[in-house]
Amino acid sequence: xxxxxxxxxxxxxxxSLQVLDEVCWFNPNVTPLNDALPYVGLTAADIQEASDxxxxxxxxxxxxxxxxxxxxxxxxxxxxxxxxxxxxLERTEGQAIPGRLMLKKDSHLPISGSIKARGGIYEVLTHAxxxxxxxxxxxEADDYSKLDSDEFRRFFSQYSIAVGSxxxxxxxxxxxxxxxxFTVTVHMSADAREWKKAKLRSHGVxxxxxxxxxxxxxxxxxxxxxxDPRCFFxxxxxxxxxxLGYAVAGERLKKQFGEQGILVDAEHPLFVYLPCxxxxxxxxxxxxxxxxxxxxxHCIFAEPTHSPCMLLGVxxxxxxxxxxxxxxIDNITAADGLAVGRPSGFVGRAMERLIDGYYTLSDAxxxxxxxxxxxxxxxxxxxxxxxxxxxxxxxxxxxxYQRRIEMSEKRLHQATHLVWATGxxxxxxxxxxxxxxxxxxxxxxxxxxx
Ligand SMILES: *Cc1c(COP(=O)(O)O)cnc(C)c1O
Numbered sequence: 001x002x003x004x005x006x007x008x009x010x011x012x013x014x015x016s017l018q019v020l021d022e023v024c025w026f027n028p029n030v031t032p033l034n035d036a037l038p039y040v041g042l043t044a045a046d047i048q049e050a051s052d053x054x055x056x057x058x059x060x061x062x063x064x065x066x067x068x069x070x071x072x073x074x075x076x077x078x079x080x081x082x083x084x085x086x087x088x089l090e091r092t093e094g095q096a097i098p099g100r101l102m103l104k105k106d107s108h109l110p111i112s113g114s115i116k117a118r119g120g121i122y123e124v125l126t127h128a129x130x131x132x133x134x135x136x137x138x139x140e141a142d143d144y145s146k147l148d149s150d151e152f153r154r155f156f157s158q159y160s161i162a163v164g165s166x167x168x169x170x171x172x173x174x175x176x177x178x179x180x181x182f183t184v185t186v187h188m189s190a191d192a193r194e195w196k197k198a199k200l201r202s203h204g205v206x207x208x209x210x211x212x213x214x215x216x217x218x219x220x221x222x223x224x225x226x227x228d229p230r231c232f233f234x235x236x237x238x239x240x241x242x243x244l245g246y247a248v249a250g251e252r253l254k255k256q257f258g259e260q261g262i263l264v265d266a267e268h269p270l271f272v273y274l275p276c277x278x279x280x281x282x283x284x285x286x287x288x289x290x291x292x293x294x295x296x297x298h299c300i301f302a303e304p305t306h307s308p309c310m311l312l313g314v315x316x317x318x319x320x321x322x323x324x325x326x327x328x329i330d331n332i333t334a335a336d337g338l339a340v341g342r343p344s345g346f347v348g349r350a351m352e353r354l355i356d357g358y359y360t361l362s363d364a365x366x367x368x369x370x371x372x373x374x375x376x377x378x379x380x381x382x383x384x385x386x387x388x389x390x391x392x393x394x395x396x397x398x399x400x401y402q403r404r405i406e407m408s409e410k411r412l413h414q415a416t417h418l419v420w421a422t423g424x425x426x427x428x429x430x431x432x433x434x435x436x437x438x439x440x441x442x443x444x445x446x447x448x449x450x
Contacts, residue, residue: 002318002326011316018327020305022365024394025315026357026401033290036353042240042247044291050122050244051251057125060144064179067110075117077105079256079418084376085389092372093393099415100262101392104253106422107381112172113426114337114382115246115281120172120234122245124161127232128180131159153181160184162225163234164218166277166336167192168423173234174205187221189214191336195428213331214278214340215323236278237320237344243284250288257416264293268414269407271395273388275422276301276310276358277340279347283355285420290354298356298405300395302387304333304363311358313343320345334363334438337384337423357401359394361387371439380432381424388419 008014016023030036037043058073068075079102086101109117128147132138137155138147146152160183163173170186177184185206188197190213197207210217218236225233236242257264264270270293274282279301286299301310306329313319323342324331331341369389373379395401395417402412427435 002322004327007316013315014312014327017305017308017312017324017360018329020329020362022305022360022362023308023311024357024359024398025311026398026404027314027352027355028404029353030356031353033295033354036290039353040287040350042244042287042350046240046244047247047251047288047291051248053126053129054122054245054248056129056140057144060147063145063148065111071110075110075121076252077107077109079104079253079260082373082377082379082419085373088372088376089389089393093390095393095396097392097396097417098409098413099417102416102418103377103379104418104420105379105425106249106420107379107385108425112168112175114168114171114423115285115420116168116172116423118249119239119242119245119280119284120163120169121176122248123234123239123241124173124176124180124182126241126245127161128156128182131156147180156181157183158230160228160231161234162187162221162231164214164221164236165189165192166214166217166339167196168337169234169236170200170205170207171196171426174200174207175203178203178205185221185224187217187224189217189339191333191339193336193431195431199426215342236280237342238346239280240346242280243287243347243350246281246284247288247291249285250290250292253289254292262416263414264296264416266296267411268296268416269405269411270297270416270418271392272297272299272418272420273391274299274301274420275335275338275384275387276303277307277338277384278342279310279344279351281422282420283344283347283351286351286355298395299354300357300359300388300391301355302391303358303360304335304338304366304387305360306333306363307331307335307339307341308358308360309340309343310348311360313345313348314352314355314358319343319348335366335382335384335387337382338387356405357394359391361390365390367435367439370435374436374439379421380427380436381421382427383435385421385423388421391419392417
């Protein structure tokens with residue numbers, strides 16, 4: 001049992017979490033990459049294997065998802081500079097931002113319109129490849145477009161896939177699995193949006209709805225899958241495969257930066273702000289970024305004030321042995337992609353030495369930035385995807401953190417700040433209108449400052 005009163009004495013920050021204050025914590029225990037790697041237990045070779053597997057599947061993806069054809073079957077997003085948003089941030093916060101502000105548009109990844117199009121799809125492909133190879137139907141040298149056939153769809157239809165999700169993971173896994181021919185069941189938490197469930201059903205996916213949160217949906221999915229030896233459960237909380245699918249983003253971003261002439265080195269640091277739910281997405285991406293850019297990249301996780309699970313787990317060292325509900329925090333947030341009460345123990349333990357810091361923000365803040373990004377850049381995201389937006393302000397306001405990572409004024413002027421936009425590209429227009437209306441609602445931000 002968690003003794004909350006002892007814990008809050010030992011970790012006073014928890015009191016701020018309990019009263020839902022916005023907090024920021026830079027972890028003094030981070031270490032250089034090489035000291036931290038043994039704790040991850042995965043290597044550059046593992047990421048390369050994931051990258052190679054995605055390359056093998058590219059000819060298939062090109063055929064079945066024509067929106068990926070232009071990119072040769074690669075599931076990748078743009079990275080763009082957002083100078084008007086930077087100006088809006090500076091005005092709103094009264095804080096000059098030296099360096100450049102950029103947006104990684106995973107919100108607009110093909111197939112499922114969120115960061116889950118990396119990990120979720122990758123894990124389904126990995127499973128499909130293994131089944132087909134074990135049955136002697138596929139080899140690495142084959143042109144994988146052969147998977148787009150009745151023979152393969154019939155083969156995969158003997159197997160099923162199950163997953164628990166707050167929405168976006170279910171979308172990625174549901175759409176990909178159904179396309180291959182699998183029977184697929186998505187266990188959706190209460191946070192999941194109606195339109196996501198409707199879209200999945202239109203793809204022939206079975207959607208089971210729960211009145212409770214993500215943790216309950218995942219457990220139900222796990223149990224259902226245990227009854228059936230032909231059912232594969234995709235374990236968002238513990239999967240190394242999902243994690244590696246996300247990690248491929250690191251080398252991809254390095255290539256994109258190279259093409260745009262953006263330097264990342266000791267004199268040109270990179271700060272990346274990643275919205276965090278259970279941790280697999282941001283953790284996997286951060287791992288890939290660390291291997292691509294070494295200690296010159298600084299990763300910071302962002303969570304809702306109502307769901308600060310990773311901050312809680314890492315700060316106390318209890319990881320998945322504690323949930324926000326243990327502190328009396330309700331895990332109810334408009335940021336459905338981040339509505340997770342208990343963090344991944346695997347990700348927390350693997351990555352705690354490599355994540356510079358964690359902060360929380362209110363739903364009102366996410367809506368505020370949602371409106372600002374729409375106004376300034378004409379880009380529309382879902383609330384979760386805005387969590388990274390104020391991260392740069394936390395970095396610039398924390399002098400002890402800057403000293404610890406040896407950030408001189410010169411380096412800060414040459415820095416790149418990258419906000420990882422994790423979802424929103426497939427939100428139907430009428431839903432987006434509701435988000436924007438909410439962003440303009442009188443929450444105390446609408447007037448004056450910006
Ligand atoms: C899932 C999700 C995240 C966070 O990913 P986790 O793996 O749950 O930490 C962030 N943003 C959006 C939009 C998501 O759907």
